[in-house]
Each structure stands twice: as C-alpha cells, then as structure tokens.
Amino acid sequence: MSEITSSIPLQINPDLQEERDKASFNVTELTHIIYGGIEKTKKRKRLEKLLFSDPFFQEYQNVRAFGSRSEYYAASVKKSTKIFKLRRQHKWTDEEYETVLDICHDDLALTLHHTMFIPALERLATEDQKSKWLTLAKQYKIIGTYAQTELGHGTYLQGLETTATYDPQTREFVMNTPTLSAMKWWPGSLGKSSNHALVLATLIISGKKYGMHPFLVQLRSMDDHKVLPGVRVGDIGAKMGGNSVDNGYLILDNVRIPRNNMLMKNAQVSPDGKFVTRGPSKANYATMMLIRVQICTMAYQVVSSGATIGIRYSAVRRQSKLDPQDREPKILEYQTQQYKIFPGLAMSYAFLFASRSLTRKYEEAFAEIQRGDFKSLPELHCLSSGLKSFCSEHSVRQVEIIRQSCGGHGYLNAAGLGMLVNAAAPMITVEGENTVMYLQLARYILKRFAGAMSGQQLDGSTSYLSMDPATYVCPVMSETDCRNLTALCDIYRYRSYMTVCRVARQVQHDMESDMPQHVAINKNLVDLVRAAKAHSYYIVVKDFVEGVDALVASAPVIKVLRTLCCFYAAHGIAEYSGDFLESEAVGLHQLKWIKNLQVSLLGEIRPDAVALVDAFDYHDITLSSALGCYDGNAYERLFKSTENDPMNKEEVHPSYYQYLKPFMEEMNKSKL
Ligand SMILES: CCCCCCCC/C=C\CCCC(=O)SCCNC(=O)CCNC(=O)[C@H](O)C(C)(C)COP(=O)(O)OP(=O)(O)OC[C@H]1O[C@@H](n2cnc3c(N)ncnc32)[C@H](O)[C@@H]1OP(=O)(O)O
Numbered sequence: 001m002s003e004i005t006s007s008i009p010l011q012i013n014p015d016l017q018e019e020r021d022k023a024s025f026n027v028t029e030l031t032h033i034i035y036g037g038i039e040k041t042k043k044r045k046r047l048e049k050l051l052f053s054d055p056f057f058q059e060y061q062n063v064r065a066f067g068s069r070s071e072y073y074a075a076s077v078k079k080s081t082k083i084f085k086l087r088r089q090h091k092w093t094d095e096e097y098e099t100v101l102d103i104c105h106d107d108l109a110l111t112l113h114h115t116m117f118i119p120a121l122e123r124l125a126t127e128d129q130k131s132k133w134l135t136l137a138k139q140y141k142i143i144g145t146y147a148q149t150e151l152g153h154g155t156y157l158q159g160l161e162t163t164a165t166y167d168p169q170t171r172e173f174v175m176n177t178p179t180l181s182a183m184k185w186w187p188g189s190l191g192k193s194s195n196h197a198l199v200l201a202t203l204i205i206s207g208k209k210y211g212m213h214p215f216l217v218q219l220r221s222m223d224d225h226k227v228l229p230g231v232r233v234g235d236i237g238a239k240m241g242g243n244s245v246d247n248g249y250l251i252l253d254n255v256r257i258p259r260n261n262m263l264m265k266n267a268q269v270s271p272d273g274k275f276v277t278r279g280p281s282k283a284n285y286a287t288m289m290l291i292r293v294q295i296c297t298m299a300y301q302v303v304s305s306g307a308t309i310g311i312r313y314s315a316v317r318r319q320s321k322l323d324p325q326d327r328e329p330k331i332l333e334y335q336t337q338q339y340k341i342f343p344g345l346a347m348s349y350a351f352l353f354a355s356r357s358l359t360r361k362y363e364e365a366f367a368e369i370q371r372g373d374f375k376s377l378p379e380l381h382c383l384s385s386g387l388k389s390f391c392s393e394h395s396v397r398q399v400e401i402i403r404q405s406c407g408g409h410g411y412l413n414a415a416g417l418g419m420l421v422n423a424a425a426p427m428i429t430v431e432g433e434n435t436v437m438y439l440q441l442a443r444y445i446l447k448r449f450a451g452a453m454s455g456q457q458l459d460g461s462t463s464y465l466s467m468d469p470a471t472y473v474c475p476v477m478s479e480t481d482c483r484n485l486t487a488l489c490d491i492y493r494y495r496s497y498m499t500v501c502r503v504a505r506q507v508q509h510d511m512e513s514d515m516p517q518h519v520a521i522n523k524n525l526v527d528l529v530r531a532a533k534a535h536s537y538y539i540v541v542k543d544f545v546e547g548v549d550a551l552v553a554s555a556p557v558i559k560v561l562r563t564l565c566c567f568y569a570a571h572g573i574a575e576y577s578g579d580f581l582e583s584e585a586v587g588l589h590q591l592k593w594i595k596n597l598q599v600s601l602l603g604e605i606r607p608d609a610v611a612l613v614d615a616f617d618y619h620d621i622t623l624s625s626a627l628g629c630y631d632g633n634a635y636e637r638l639f640k641s642t643e644n645d646p647m648n649k650e651e652v653h654p655s656y657y658q659y660l661k662p663f664m665e666e667m668n669k670s671k672l
C-alpha cells in the first residue's frame, strides 16, 4: 500500500523552521511596523479570523481556480455581499473595511462600488447630493460604477464622445452615445452588477461644449434589475485576469435624467441653463488621483505577496548539487536564485515606505483641497502619476521574475503567482496608462526645471532641480562608502537631475530650431519618459532611506532594513548602470564597487529572507498559494489541490467515451 496521501502534515516543514530559527530580528516587531502598530496588527488578525472562520472563503478559492467564468463571478458577488453584510453587522469603520479588502486581496465583483463610485460621490457631489446618493450608496441601497472610458478613448479625456445635453424646458440632461466608439467600455462592475453608473460625459448647453462632467444615471430597475429603457449594457468578455469582475459596456440612447443628477460640486448648471464653475478645471479628475495613490499601495501588496511565495518555496525546494558531498541544497542557496527574488523583497519594503509617504502627502493635500486651497494639486498630480507608473511597472515585472524563479511549479495556478501577475497587470493600464502618466510627470518636471533655470526657488519633490550640478562630486569614494544610504540617494538625485537637464536642453534646442512645440516634444518622448522614471526612482529611494532613518525600532530591525535599502539602491544602479554612467552620477570605479556590494548583500540578506517575508504576515487564504503557505508543506499542498480539480472527478473522463474510445477502436480496426 502506498504511503503517499494528500493529507497536510501538522508540523512546519523543518527546512522552513530552520530559516525562522536563524532570523536576526524579531519578526513580530517588524509586522507591527508594517501595519502601523500593535493595535492595528491585532485588529487585522481579529478581522482575518472572523472572515476565514467562514468556510465560504476557503470554498471561494476552489471556484476561483476551477469554476467557469460565470461561477467565479457569482461566487465573487456572494463574497462582496457577505463582506458588505459583515460590515453592517460589525459596524466596521472605513479603516477596518479597507483592512478587510486588503485581507481579501482579490478583485471583488462589486469592487468599483467601493473603490470608485463612493469616492467619486464624496469628491464630486454637493452636500445636498451627498446626503441623498452617498447615503444610499453607503447603505448599498444603490450599487454603482465609474463609467468614464469609452471604446474609442480611455487616455484622452477631452476626446470623450458621450454627451449630456441640457434641456432647459424639462430641466433634464439628455445622455447619449452618438457613435460606436462613444460607448462606455471597461468600467468594472458595469456589465451585470451595477444598477447605477456615474457617467462621465461632455456637457453641452445651447450647442456649446463645457468639458467632461459627472452624471448619475440609473441603469437597471430597482425591483427586478432589468435594464431600463434606452439603456444597453453588458459584459465585455473574459480577460487575462480579474475575471470575477464584470467589466462592461454601456450605450445610452437619449436617456433623460433630472438636472440634479449632474454632480455639481465643481461646476453647476442652473435651471435656466447657466454654467458656473468653481475651483480648477481638473477638479473633476479628483477620483483618479486617489486611485493612483492607492495603486502604489496595491503594488506593494502585489510584490510582497510574490516575494513571500517565492522565498518560502525557495527555502523548501531542494534541487541539484552545490557541494558534491552534501545533500541537494535549498534552491535559496543559489546566488542566482537570490538575485531573482531579493530585488522583489527589497522592492516590497521600498514600496511600503514610498506608498506610505505618498498617502500621507495625498491626505494633507486633500485636506487643503477640501478647504478650497488647490495649491498642492499640480505637485500631487505629478507625483502620484509618476509613482503609480513606477510602482505598477516594477512590481508586475518583478512578480513575473519570481514566478519564473519557481520553475515548473510556478506555472501552476495552485502556485498563485500566475494569477497574481495577471490580476496585477492592469495596474499598468488603469487610472492612466503608465507612459501617459510618466509624460504628465515629465511635463511638470520640465516646467519646474525651466523655473529653476530662471532663478525660482523650488519646493516639493522637484526642489533638487535648483541644484548647481557643478558642485556634484560622486559621494562614493571607497567601497565602504557604497553602504552609505545618503550617498546612494545623492547618486540617484544627480542621475535624475542630469537626465532631466539633458532632455530639457534637447527640447529647448529643437524648439529654437523652429520645430513646432508638439514636434519637438514627440521627438523627445522616449527621453522624457526616461527623465520621469529617473525622478520616480529617486523619490522611491529617498522615501525608503528617509523612512528607515525615521524608524523607532530595535537595532536588529533597523539593521536588516538598512541592508535591504542599501541593496535596493545598489541593485537599481547596477541594473540601469548605463544611465548612471551616462549622467556621470558614478564613474567606472564606483560602479564596480556598487556591483560588488550588490552581490555581497545577497549573502547578508539570505539568513533573514524568510523572516522578512513572514513579517508581511499574509494569511494562507490571502496568498492562495500551495508554494507559499506558512507551513512550507508545498508538495503536500500541491497534491491536495488536485483533489478539487474537476478533471479528476471521474476515473474515466467523458471525452474518452465521446472521442478517444471510438478513435482507438477505429485505429485498431484500420489496416494501415
Ligand atoms: C492584485 C491587484 C489588482 C489591481 C488591479 C486594479 C484593477 C482595477 C482598479 C481600479 C479601476 C480602474 C478604474 C479606471 O481606470 S477609471 C478611468 C481612468 N482613466 C484615466 O486615468 C484617464 C487618464 N487620462 C487623464 O487623466 C487625462 O486625460 C490626462 C492624460 C491627464 C490629460 O488630461 P487633459 O487632456 O485634460 O489635460 P492636459 O494634458 O491638457 O493637461 C492640462 C493640465 O492639467 C493637469 N492635470 C491633468 N490631470 C490632472 C489631475 N488629475 N489633477 C491636477 N491636474 C491635472 C496637467 O498636468 C496640465 O497641467 P499644466 O499646468 O501643464 O497645464
């Protein structure tokens, strides 16, 4: 009788336990730092226990892995409603609710209601409108989405074709989709879930266009969820990932809505059709900025989940030989394996500090904006655009590298990595496609650089553009200097300065050569994006260094974070060495030292690698990975996962009787 069963051992895999035993710092202390204190960690654990004691959350994983698209969507609607009900039952605060969504770590079918519809009402509606619709939305008496993107335009908002034409006779707006390309296409939760949509449309009064404004449109009956007259709505089809969400299309055929359904915090249309605006013209873009900030946090969650899976698996997977006399080593021993995974580990902590700093700046600026002071809006728009792009680009790329580092098993759905990459991939596109967002930042940097050249004193994230480059001497004079975080940060700052300076000069030169501005800009787009990336890299390194410097923690925790920070900065210089050399931020000697340091830091991080991912404290259900589970019993869990596979339900699959059996019979009879 075979000993092989699919039961999961009760004990921790000794290979993983060995890693935990040799950690140089207290994991719980770091967990508290990550989650903002002991109380917050405890609260999160309580919420986790409450959620995951319900067997539904375990069953949901199976539907996600093996269900049809429609079953997955239905399970996700169930999950959304369960969470909504729990929120009411337990009177969760917004912060607690956010924590629950982080724990779920998964696209909920009704996610847009929470992530965009409610925040948009909060930002774009008047107080009167809020007391009506925000209240209904928060009580889930209406379910809504944010319908901005059209088949023809997502990036270029001035090109949106959906119209909202004011009719002063009836005091209504006529909402219309005039062309195929004008149909709304992509909004999450639109296809099947939402009964309302915040439709972003071009306002027209007496034939004159007044730009993009938000309009609340009811799509479905509140009695039977049937689609209302004049509305055509549906799902846009299966996607690479995120298939629990019904991204939808919407066609409006002259649907009339009352005047008060235009959200009028930033601009009003009076009953007799007069248009009055308040605040800056981009005030209606406010919801997008919020999500860009949140995407940086999502990027942290994505890369830290990937690193957790990759590192735990690499500590229990043994393969090949290092020492011919010894047993097969853990794959984590291979320097190349460390080089694939530790950049993701260091990036996790870098993005933790960077997203925290960005969120703080956002909250401060938002409070000012609420008071009618918009002075920090341009800085915040550009900072969030750049960091959204940087964090999403780097995290998605890094998790794919981690997936590859897990060999064949990384390719299985049960590993959780493919699903993570596919679910996270849209972060690069949503809320402003990354290149476009980098270019928003580049445009701002160029203006600030021009200001600095004309003697303006700059503040905020671009203040360094007023530096005198002639005073720069590479602060790394010896191999030991390479460990100096301030020195590494200075190198990033100078590289960014030089990259900005070079492209600014080139654009200026092209324009002075009588090139029209748009031609000069397009000729330099690649370098403009490069400048925005260099600036964003500098900000992330700076936030990491400042974050670690400001920490109040035990010496071992500070030490390990400083090592990671140093590795993050050194790795970036090594990876983009061409840029650093070209800008003369480093010379060949320094580059060689930094590259050496980078490699030797792999060995320093190695003993703490498992502890550093344990500190993220992800629940196994959140990670949803046979390879990355806390107990390290990866093989048992992989084998167990096959039990739920519908392919294994019958000993003989129906396709045998349908196709294979008749085929085999035919082949056996054949004389050929
Ligand atoms: C496991 C994890 C899974 C995660 C997966 C995530 C899944 C889903 C999550 C969320 C759902 C996503 C929902 C959406 O995508 S909603 C749709 C989002 N759409 C966009 O973001 C559109 C992008 N386009 C734009 O924002 C704009 O068109 C633009 C590119 C910024 C250009 O705007 P516009 O043409 O109006 O402006 P100009 O370029 O002419 O610039 C004029 C000046 O305005 C300034 N500006 C632009 N935007 C803003 C802003 N938001 N705030 C403040 N200022 C702004 C710009 O800088 C110019 O300033 P200047 O001084 O130079 O004149």
Ligand SMILES: Cc1cc2nc3c(=O)[nH]c(=O)nc-3n(C[C@H](O)[C@H](O)[C@H](O)COP(=O)(O)OP(=O)(O)OC[C@H]3O[C@@H](n4cnc5c(N)ncnc54)[C@H](O)[C@@H]3O)c2cc1C
Binding pocket: 112, 146, 147, 148, 149, 152, 153, 154, 155, 156, 185, 186, 187, 188, 242, 247, 426, 429, 430, 431, 432, 433, 434, 435, 436, 439
């Ligand atoms: C999963 C998912 C969920 C979404 N959810 C929503 C939602 O809830 N609500 C909603 O309204 N929308 C949603 N969207 C739409 C999303 O916001 C848009 O897809 C996004 O803004 C990018 O716009 P686009 O698709 O028009 O890309 P495009 O602009 O067509 O981009 C295509 C290419 O053109 C390039 N390009 C475009 N303009 C420029 C330029 N000015 N300079 C240089 N290059 C340029 C881009 O860099 C890119 O390489 C969602 C999309 C996805 C994938």
